[in-house]
Amino acid sequence: MLSIKNLHASVEGKEILKGINLEVKAGEVHAIMGPNGSGKSTLSQVLAGNEAYEVTGGEITLNGKNLLEQETEERAREGIFLAFQYPVEIPGVSNLQFLRTAVNAMRTHRGEPEINAAEFMKLAKEVSKQVDLDPAFLKRGVNEGFSGGEKKRNEIMQALLLQPKLAILDETDSGLDIDALKVVSDGVNALRSEDRAILMVTHYQRLLNHIVPDHVHVLAGGRIIKSGGRELALELEERGYGWLGIRDEDTANETGQ
């Protein structure tokens, strides 16, 4: 489904990704782990098409289509979903309006009729229950005044509504207490399906206790330096990143957040 070949990317002229190779098949869950500054978030942002990140080499295809030729909104309509590490607050746009506009943009892209307000309200209420959000939040501004956990649950709720082909979860576990982690993980597990791939970017392995990955990759210094099965995550938990020969400056901020 997703194929990344020798991907290089820079921010403000500084090269962050230095040749990433990754193949993700439909139905698989991949975890990308690594210390801070290794390029995890850059990879997520590049996949979603953030223009602040410049792709300087390599290619990305989604189901054979060249992703790098597509604008952010086209990628989203083709099935890419990024759950933000720091979801944005947009006062003045209600969650309901935002979610419905997004769902309808997808429907229009697929040639389906738009969903009307009443129907959507019903759907939104159901999905909000699934991530344990009070439906009253639908009337509030997008993420406005939400706690960290509520923002993350809202991201998962959006994924459930938009039903992407590839869901990228950028540090979705950060800032969650144990109960919220459970709710978010249940939401992600509900997303798992044979025709959908999930890419989890995380610093900690604790999320992987709830969402069991098929593959684990270690990203350091802008490259994937090791790949393995689930046991790799457990090994990282036990031994830290040091044993993989990651240089000191790469691990210096490891416990930073």
Place this chain on the structure above:
Amino acid sequence: MKPAPTLSSAFLKPGGQSLPAPLLALREERGTGLVDMPLPTRKTENWKYSSKYLKLADEMATSLSNEGKPGPSLPAPGYKVVFLNGVMMPEASDYPDLDDIRIRSFRDLSDDEAKTLASRLDSTLDTDAVQMARLNSARFEDGLLIQLKPEARLDQPLFIVHEVTADASGSAFPRIFVEAARHSQITLVEEYISSGSEPVMVNTVTEFDLADGASITSVRLNTEGDSVQHIGATGVRQQRDSRFESHTVGFGGPLRRHDLQVRLEGEGAECKLNGVVVTQDKQHYDNHTCIEHVAAHCNSEETYRNIAADTSHAVFNGRIHIHQDAQKSNADMNNKNLLLSNGAEIDTKPELEIYADDVKCAHGATIGQLDETSLFYLVSRGIGRREANVLLTMAFINELVEEIPVDAVKETVQVQLNQFFEHTFQEA
């Protein structure tokens, strides 16, 4: 040195022949005072950013004829009074004839009534600060007098439609005076529209006099065309426990100026002033507001938003003056501005003068652009760029549009905004 420009004598025209004698006399007296009146220049503090848009050619001095028929205006689900080029059109109007609420043309007043009115016109305004309003007092041809008796309440909004026909160059001087006796209540909509495309000037004065406990909600909507220079002034005087709420929504033009002056003269009086301005192309819009906290224990709350696209220019100047005896005043002024292009300009200036020592006074002004991070968030959900821009721009003024208390106005504003979005945000 070039001599300071003065008002051309062409603008001091006789007229007002249909007015009752006392009003005609007042008009003439005011006209005499305007001989050699200096016109604002960029050195005139309150016209600093706007004087370059003021272009009074002599051919604009003639009063526009009111022979024509008014065009279709905004659907008014309430009552309606229609003025064409500053003169009331009874045929096109539809309003109730009530004992406790009298709605009349200045032309229909008896000499005694006109004499009383003449003594009160301009009493709500500081004409030194709104110098251009003096021209209205010297030139009005008609006007609308609304008198509410104590405890009177109009059951539906009253739409006052001021249409100007710009088929020939000229000017119009709409005038409104509202007298709200104690505990009376009314909602008014002033709508300024135009047809035709010749250069014209509309110079308006609206005055609100609120007795103890009176409550007025005033909506002002300006959608005049691109050949209309609009200079408007609104004066408000508030006695004890009265409440004045204003919603000003304006779309730009070659010159748009509105001065809103509120005097809180009785304890417990409060005012809430909302304003939304949207400009595009080379348009201009200038809102000057002044709130005088004269008495103690009064509240004022002011929220203005400007959105400027293309190479347009919006101005906000908000003055709050808290007098020495106005202890326990509570004043809150907030102005936010959104620039939608690199060529647009917005000037904002809060002016606070505080002479009392026990007051709460907050003010804030910001100028910014649409937030890139928010845009990325929206498009990352499949929302098109154009729609994302519209959502974020709408978010900037949503609250103020929602607060407009008359649905028909809200709908008209939304239609105008949609046209603005259509013009400003092209699909990528």
